Amino acid sequence: MRRLALLPLLLVSAFLVPAQAAYAATNLATSATPSASYTSPWESVAALNDGIDPPRSNDTANRRWGTWPDTGAQWAELTWGGAQTLRAAEVYFFADGGGTPGAWNPPANLVTPLNEVWQHVESTYPDLYGFRNYGWDQVMANRGSINYCVRWDSSATVTAAQRDQIHAALARQFKKWMDVMAGHNGWPYSTVPVKVVGWAVRDRAQLQWSDSSVDIYVNDIRENAPQCAEPCGRFFNQSGTYPDCPGGASHHYDMSLWLTAGFGGGAGGDWGQRIGSEYFIGNLNADNIHILLHEMGHSFGLDDFYDWTPTGQCCFLMKAGSATSITDFDAWMLRDWWRHLKSRYGY
Ligand SMILES: [Zn+2]
Numbered sequence: 001m002r003r004l005a006l007l008p009l010l011l012v013s014a015f016l017v018p019a020q021a022a023y024a025a026t027n028l029a030t031s032a033t034p035s036a037s038y039t040s041p042w043e044s045v046a047a048l049n050d051g052i053d054p055p056r057s058n059d060t061a062n063r064r065w066g067t068w069p070d071t072g073a074q075w076a077e078l079t080w081g082g083a084q085t086l087r088a089a090e091v092y093f094f095a096d097g098g099g100t101p102g103a104w105n106p107p108a109n110l111v112t113p114l115n116e117v118w119q120h121v122e123s124t125y126p127d128l129y130g131f132r133n134y135g136w137d138q139v140m141a142n143r144g145s146i147n148y149c150v151r152w153d154s155s156a157t158v159t160a161a162q163r164d165q166i167h168a169a170l171a172r173q174f175k176k177w178m179d180v181m182a183g184h185n186g187w188p189y190s191t192v193p194v195k196v197v198g199w200a201v202r203d204r205a206q207l208q209w210s211d212s213s214v215d216i217y218v219n220d221i222r223e224n225a226p227q228c229a230e231p232c233g234r235f236f237n238q239s240g241t242y243p244d245c246p247g248g249a250s251h252h253y254d255m256s257l258w259l260t261a262g263f264g265g266g267a268g269g270d271w272g273q274r275i276g277s278e279y280f281i282g283n284l285n286a287d288n289i290h291i292l293l294h295e296m297g298h299s300f301g302l303d304d305f306y307d308w309t310p311t312g313q314c315c316f317l318m319k320a321g322s323a324t325s326i327t328d329f330d331a332w333m334l335r336d337w338w339r340h341l342k343s344r345y346g347y
Contacts, residue, residue: 032078113310149228268295
């Protein structure tokens with residue numbers, strides 16, 4: 001009897017697949033008898049060596065072996081009737097965004113600076129695990145979308161075409177951050193659509209459309225700027241319910257896009273992003289509207305780097321002025337936030 005003991009694993013779902021080889025390999029697994037420490041009633045120990053190569057890690061069409069909810073060391077074994085020569089063995093892990101091990105696999109050179117960033121975040125924001133209005137909380141509360149309201153803090157007029165271009169540009173920038181998360185470490189959404197539900201303006205006549213595609217809030221002035229109705233805003237209703245929002249919860253907004261005439265810099269937080277209206281209008285077709293991208297990073301918790309730089313890093317979007325697009329390091333900082341927050345959503 002010859003046994004191949006597979007990796008002892010903490011909690012696994014796996015398919016055993018034949019090794020990919022340049023020569024004509026024979027998959028010996030299918031001639032073995034599979035056994036395991038435990039198999040969930042809805043799983044199949046026979047999936048270990050049925051020869052099926054799953055098309056993707058969250059494949060639910062093909063059977064698989066799994067031990068949920070058993071934890072602790074688990075094992076799987078293939079037993080042959082006689083001696084075999086094995087050139088390779090591979091295990092394919094199931095990843096459903098649930099209990100199977102997540103993919104925290106940054107490039108080796110980013111591990112140290114990422115850990116430095118997270119330690120800095122934890123020491124700077126001791127309440128970070130209690131705070132419940134990050135962009136993460138908003139996207140999860142909406143089950144994978146985000147609603148915006150535009151604060152038009154300008155005396156300029158806006159055409160319907162400009163309104164739609166502003167929405168499109170906002171959505172394109174938001175997508176750049178969300179694309180970083182797609183398929184990563186259990187993040188459940190392949191896309192996170194952006195909906196613009198409202199506009200706030202001083203004078204209704206500035207908005208040169210008559211359709212009712214967005215809610216319009218007129219001359220509700222806060223912080224010396226037009227504001228979308230507070231009963232509809234997530235910032236003001238962090239429980240995520242909007243009982244006094246005209247039109248109901250579907251008309252709520254999670255973030256504001258605050259566009260201010262003559263404003264040169266940017267600001268961002270859980271409430272949304274503020275940038276110059278001329279800057280945004282002048283960059284509607286730009287690939288990277290980098291000030292907006294930077295401020296969106298803040299809405300997902302990413303910090304500034306005014307007074308320090310993580311080891312080995314020179315230039316990245318969240319270090320203002322050093323990059324104009326989302327870099328690998330920015331992407332991994334975003335993923336690190338998800339790594340540390342995802343348990344609050346049951347992931
Ligand atoms: Zn900043």
